[in-house]
Amino acid sequence: MLLELRAVSRSFGGLKAVQGLSLAVPKNTLSALIGPNGAGKTTVFSLMSGFLKPDQGQVLFKGRDITGLPAHECAKLGLTRTFQIVQPFANQTVRENIAVGAHLHLNSRSDALAYASDVAAQVGLASLLDQPARELTVAARKRLELARGLSTRPSLLLLDEVLAGLNPQEIAEMLPVIRGIVATGVSVLMIEHVMQAVMNLAQHVWVLSQGELIFAGPTQLLSLDAGVIEAYFGVAGAAKLRKVQDQQLQQQQDKEVSA
Numbered sequence: 001m002l003l004e005l006r007a008v009s010r011s012f013g014g015l016k017a018v019q020g021l022s023l024a025v026p027k028n029t030l031s032a033l034i035g036p037n038g039a040g041k042t043t044v045f046s047l048m049s050g051f052l053k054p055d056q057g058q059v060l061f062k063g064r065d066i067t068g069l070p071a072h073e074c075a076k077l078g079l080t081r082t083f084q085i086v087q088p089f090a091n092q093t094v095r096e097n098i099a100v101g102a103h104l105h106l107n108s109r110s111d112a113l114a115y116a117s118d119v120a121a122q123v124g125l126a127s128l129l130d131q132p133a134r135e136l137t138v139a140a141r142k143r144l145e146l147a148r149g150l151s152t153r154p155s156l157l158l159l160d161e162v163l164a165g166l167n168p169q170e171i172a173e174m175l176p177v178i179r180g181i182v183a184t185g186v187s188v189l190m191i192e193h194v195m196q197a198v199m200n201l202a203q204h205v206w207v208l209s210q211g212e213l214i215f216a217g218p219t220q221l222l223s224l225d226a227g228v229i230e231a232y233f234g235v236a237g238a239a240k241l242r243k244v245q246d247q248q249l250q251q252q253q254d255k256e257v258s259a
Contacts, residue, residue: 001060002027002156002187003079008047008057017043019211020057025156030178030188032198032219035208036231041191042084044208045158049081050074062155075104078155082148084164084191086141088133094120094144095129101151116151122184123147123177139170143177150181157181159190163197171197199244207231 003025010018017040025031033041046052048059050071059067061079074080080101088097098116099109106112120126123143128136136144142162149157159178163171171194178201182188192198198205199219207215207222209231215222222228 001025002062003048003189004058004060005044005048006058006060008044008054008059010043010047010052010054017211018047018054021208021211021213022057023206023213023216025187025189027155027187028182028185029203030182030190030201031204031206032190032192032202033206033208034192034195034198038210039208040211041208042160043211045081045160045191049079049158051081072104075152075154078153079158080149080152080154080156081158082145082160082162084161086145088136088141088144088148090134091132093130093132094125094136094147097133097144098147098151101148104152116147119147119151122150122180124173138165139174142166142174146177146181150186154186156187156189159188159192161191161193163192163194175200196244199248 001024005021005023008018008021009016021044033044035041043052047054050066050069050073053068058065061074061077064077066074066077066079089100095113095116098119099112102112102115102119106115117126117129120129123146125140125143125147128140133141133144142165146159146162162178163174166174175197178188190202202219204217205215205219205222206213207228214227214231215225
């Protein structure tokens with residue numbers, strides 16, 4: 001396994017944000033961590049990536065115990081996260097923003113800037129390399145956040161609501177970018193509320209509710225789990241999810257017939 005959490009817990013005063021969470025993320029996968037607001041998802045990302053230390057339990061990455069290891073050391077090992085609220089260096093260009101992460105492995109400024117250009121092309125920002133980050137649209141800032149994470153050369157990239165704030169067209173345009181990242185050999189674990197995106201992208205999903213894991217399994221089984229329906233989707237949400245699944249199944253059947 002690429003990343004493992006073993007009975008990890010974290011509290012803030014009397015609030016138990018994460019309770020005895022265990023999960024394992026395989027290599028070369030795109031998976032999702034979902035749940036209602038306040039379920040503890042971002043806390044889990046912070047525990048995984050070294051921004052928080054668990055009160056109990058272990059975090060293992062590539063078989064190594066990294067529990068309590070600082071975030072910059074986790075990044076050096078290949079474990080990088082993005083943030084839902086994007087905060088680039090506003091007065092720097094897109095190229096310069098991406099190069100900051102590249103310096104984790106590249107000492108030369110010219111090498112870092114050249115690598116930044118390659119990463120920008122991967123996420124569709126090649127035409128904006130010399131534009132100041134403060135002038136970017138929301139959609140472009142989301143791509144920049146992806147690029148800054150990729151510039152650290154991660155083995156596992158944790159995406160925290162990278163689709164939040166985007167319109168349907170922008171979401172549709174972002175999905176192949178995320179698939180392309182996985183195709184290069186980078187594993188992705190995403191927190192996401194856009195369920196159609198989760199259903200289209202993720203192979204496996206974990207569902208949190210009040211800091212506890214209530215579901216773990218293939219994405220297509222989400223709408224069949226009574227606990228998930230009650231805690232997260234509701235009856236209407238589950239029906240919408242099943243509709244998306246039926247559409248995907250029909251598309252797959254159509255492809256098989258045409259082949």
